[in-house]
Amino acid sequence: MAVRACGMKLQIISLALLSLLAGCSSSGPKTRPAALDPLAARFMSKAGTERVREARKIAALMPTCPIVHYNKFWWLMFGLDESQYPDWRHPSYFITKDEVFSLLGLPDREHAFDAGGNWNYAMYRVGHNRKGDVMGLYVRSFDGHVVASFVMPTNTPASIEMRGDPVTLIRTNYME
Secondary structure, eight states: OHHHHHHHHHHHHHHHHHHHHHTTOOOSOSSOOTTHHHHHHHHHHTTTSOOHHHHHHHHHHSOOOOEEETTHHHHHHHSOOOOEEEOTTSOSSOOBHHHHHHHHOSOSEEEEEESSSEEEEEEEEEEEOTTOOEEEEEEEEETTEEEEEEEEESSSTTOEEEOSSTTOEEEOOTTO
16 A cells, blocks of 8 residues: 555656646747847848858747647646647747848748648748758748747758648658
């Protein structure tokens, strides 16, 4: 009986720690960072040159979306449900794609489509990585507000593009 009580205490402590960590899943800034405007001005002034460092900093300052679980009760209690998705309607802070375009300039590529909301993918060429791959700053927006931003090689199988169903991610080199 003592072993069972110890096991339950361990499970309760584990659940408490897990719920604490789950609350920290959205790591993006909660308000528009003051550093974004001067960094964006430097990014625009270096157009056509190597600006990967600035792009990575900008991507870190853009909003992120929390991960939501379909069946939170069972996920928290037993860790059984792996069904999860980003909550696109609640980014860490709101900035419109038009504001981003005015800060960073017009993107090199832009792709808009309607799939459960109005999606817009913009890509800025920012230079090359150590392997010589062309790098891009990708900015995703949903219903007019930015929901994600990241830097990665363009025209590679690692590029992730969403097509049709907003829940289904397909690996593709669609943007280039």
